[in-house]
Amino acid sequence: MSASSATARWTRLFVLAGLGWFVCWQAAVVAGVGRPAVVVGLYGFVLHTVFGKAYALVPSYFDRALAFPRAPAVHFPLAVLGTAAVAGEAVGLVPTLWGTTGATLWALGCLVFVGTLVWSVRDNLSGGETGTSDAKADRRRVDRFANAFVPVALGYLLVGSVLSLDVGFGPLPTGGPPVTHLFAAGTAALLVFTLGFRLLPRFLVVTPRWPLVAVVLPAAAAGPLLLATAFGGGRWFHLGAGVQALALLGFAVAYVDMFLRSDRRRIGLYTVVVAAVAAAGVALFGVHMAVEGISSGVAAAHARLALLGFLGLAVVGVQYQFYPPTVASALGVDDRTAGVAVALLAVGVVAEGGGLLVGAEAAVEGGRWLALAGAVAHAVVLLAVFWTRRNRR
Numbered sequence: 207m208s209a210s211s212a213t214a215r216w217t218r219l220f221v222l223a224g225l226g227w228f229v230c231w232q233a234a235v236v237a238g239v240g241r242p243a244v245v246v247g248l249y250g251f252v253l254h255t256v257f258g259k260a261y262a263l264v265p266s267y268f269d270r271a272l273a274f275p276r277a278p279a280v281h282f283p284l285a286v287l288g289t290a291a292v293a294g295e296a297v298g299l300v301p302t303l304w305g306t307t308g309a310t311l312w313a314l315g316c317l318v319f320v321g322t323l324v325w326s327v328r329d330n331l332s333g334g335e336t337g338t339s340d341a342k343a344d345r346r347r348v349d350r351f352a353n354a355f356v357p358v359a360l361g362y363l364l365v366g367s368v369l370s371l372d373v374g375f376g377p378l379p380t381g382g383p384p385v386t387h388l389f390a391a392g393t394a395a396l397l398v399f400t401l402g403f404r405l406l407p408r409f410l411v412v413t414p415r416w417p418l419v420a421v422v423l424p425a426a427a428a429g430p431l432l433l434a435t436a437f438g439g440g441r442w443f444h445l446g447a448g449v450q451a452l453a454l455l456g457f458a459v460a461y462v463d464m465f466l467r468s469d470r471r472r473i474g475l476y477t478v479v480v481a482a483v484a485a486a487g488v489a490l491f492g493v494h495m496a497v498e499g500i501s502s503g504v505a506a507a508h509a510r511l512a513l514l515g516f517l518g519l520a521v522v523g524v525q526y527q528f529y530p531p532t533v534a535s536a537l538g539v540d541d542r543t544a545g546v547a548v549a550l551l552a553v554g555v556v557a558e559g560g561g562l563l564v565g566a567e568a569a570v571e572g573g574r575w576l577a578l579a580g581a582v583a584h585a586v587v588l589l590a591v592f593w594t595r596r597n598r599r
């Protein structure tokens with residue numbers, strides 16, 4: 207098996223594991239287990255998928271090859287077992303020692319991931335070499351600028367992993383929402399922005415507007431650090447909320463603008479539009495909490511909209527671009543099936559979020575069940591695509 211084939215195989219395994227975590231995440235939310243569901247959603251679904259695709263995309267975007275093709279094979283069990291142990295301990299299914307062991311496995315996996323990518327691009331860390339073809343020379347400025355922020359996202363991942371082990375790191379607190387923001391905003395969202403400004407324009411066949419890119423990426427790089435170091439109040443927290451909101455709103459505007467200028471219309475691209483709208487909502491909730499104080503209902507709605515509405519649907523949308531549902535039309539799966547999955551997820555998160563804000567328990571429960579149905583439908587779509595492609599070889 208060639209190095210590229212091995213990387214592609216492990217990329218698919220990360221995506222498949224992420225699908226399993228996606229369904230488990232929504233089931234955990236329906237069961238009302240609280241914070242453990244965040245672990246499953248962020249570590250399990252979002253970051254597993256990010257890991258898999260980053261192994262394939264990051265080296266190529268730096269005009270390099272993956273230095274250690276077997277690194278994903280080492281990372282995969284560490285990520286899966288680490289997530290399972292941390293989530294199990296948070297629920298109370300396993301002893302505290304298991305949770306500590308899981309956090310250690312997770313951190314080791316992150317070290318493998320970051321170490322492999324950094325070594326792969328070690329002579330091009332600033333991202334000046336982009337692999338951009340001469341035919342797309344007009345995109346090189348955006349590509350170089352986006353590349354420069356990838357190491358920042360990787361740095362957040364390492365810092366968050368260290369803090370998850372209850373190891374002090376300067377002024378940053380260990381555990382809780384600050385660390386969650388390092389992973390969600392610092393790693394996942396920043397990679398969505400950096401890789402997104404390279405990947406999404408190619409899907410849409412348009413170029414993002416430079417002023418928006420120039421605002422979004424620095425804001426997205428600074429916001430998580432400000433939020434984590436002063437989480438809960440104070441001027442630095444207010445500044446962090448404002449800066450992060452600027453990044454989210456800027457990305458939403460940038461993507462919708464590209465979508466409207468493009469003639470490409472695919473279910474995956476529509477899904478990212480929904481994610482962009484959710485990103486704007488996340489920004490507004492964040493600013494509201496910074497100004498008015500953190501209340502349980504708004505905080506819960508903010509977290510759900512951020513993880514499922516923005517990050518979750520962004521991942522789903524990009525997955526549909528890489529794995530088009532129409533590939534599995536022989537199995538009765540197509541864009542309409544994917545559209546149903548996206549609609550269930552979107553309506554579910556809106557219903558749940560609205561219910562959390564106004565205290566309508568029926569809306570909360572109904573929204574959670576819709577999201578679970580959407581996750582199952584999405585998993586069915588991708589599994590059908592994988593099965594069809596496998597049988598065509």
